[in-house]
Amino acid sequence: MTFEDFKRMVSVSKEEICRKILEGNRDKIKVKKEKKVVENLVKIFDATLEISNREGFSNMTVRNLSKKAGLSMGALYSYFSNKDELLEMIQAQGREISRRVLETQIGPIDDPREKLRRAIQSHLYLSEAMQPWFYFSYIEARNLSKTEQKKAIASEIDSETVFLEIIEEGIRRGFYAVKDITLVAPVLKAMLQDWYLKRWKYKQRKITIDQYADFVVDFIEQYLSK
Amino acid sequence: MTFEDFKRMVSVSKEEICRKILEGNRDKIKVKKEKKVVENLVKIFDATLEISNREGFSNMTVRNLSKKAGLSMGALYSYFSNKDELLEMIQAQGREISRRVLETQIGPIDDPREKLRRAIQSHLYLSEAMQPWFYFSYIEARNLSKTEQKKAIASEIDSETVFLEIIEEGIRRGFYAVKDITLVAPVLKAMLQDWYLKRWKYKQRKITIDQYADFVVDFIEQYLSK
């Protein structure tokens, strides 16, 4: 599967995402016309991600957001009741999509080696297709409330566990060498995150997503091979 | 060399660091008594790092800082002329110390394999000894002015180049396999950074710094080995 195939398969269009956000937040959003809501949510999240990823969420004023999104301040507050709620909505949706996509991508695969490759690839592809969301989620997690921070941490641990279990299965089935793998999943996560955290670096050096994916897979497999 | 040896060798005490900051900023700091300055700078940076690493630099108010540092707001402004300058001072000092320590630690070593190991170890040890500084520098780099951001990027590239050149030398001298190493240094950096960015994770799992260092060295060497 290429990156283009991936984008077609998983529905990560802005409208799609905003429709899901609406579903999960009917109580918080005051406006009732579904079409209108989705339309405006796209504007709001686009603007929020753009401003925040440039100058930080706490430096983004609602006035700035209003201007960039093309909605008045009053109108904005019909879609969220305060700034923190806006932050939470984006974070929650990011987690939800990650979990779902990863699950559907690797669920059916049996061979642990193939499964590991696809898990790495899917993770990178998804973070590429939704780069602003992933960057935002990582960087702004610190601005969440204590309870929401716990959810972010749980999500990180969760996706790490997915990798760990694939590797353990690979060892059990004799595909990988028997060795201490405590730190493999954590550093693998770090490598995957670096792709969207340091986009500037890889762009500048003209590294494609497939080159990066191949490298990470190769790197990990060398370590796990007997 | 153990972590304890390292801390004794390189002078990374708060006073030491603040004395260096004073040297580089005599023009910006209005107070003249050297002893007093160092004493207060320690309080100011301690408080800044503590508050910022918890809730972000932009969410830290000068009032909060004043309270935590035990100095009035008026007094604070004798040590920096505005909040951004405070940010820059910390960042500049972090870069300077990193560069210097890394250089002195690996400078004299000849064998590329030994050099690579020491570079990884020193980098981790330093980031451990100065964890709040490193965390702050990474996270708050985005709040710097465009010119200062360029310096931060240059510093990242610079330390990456150190690793790259050691590895190239290792290949030339026949210690490592001849293969494409374009992405080795970037992901190595990502792994080193993860240690101070996700302190909570490694602490919780009781991973020691030496365990982590050994793993990263092993991981990289497996990949580079013929």
Place this chain on the structure above:
DNA sequence: GTCTATACATAGATAGAC
């Protein structure tokens, strides 16, 4: 549903007494 106008709080920064 969306706007404008505004209330109210809190931010960064400084002046002038001590």
Place this chain on the structure above:
DNA sequence: GTCTATCTATGTATAGAC
């Protein structure tokens, strides 16, 4: 060298007209 008091700008959030 340090403090308190205060200025001014800007922040979030809402009320009420359209």
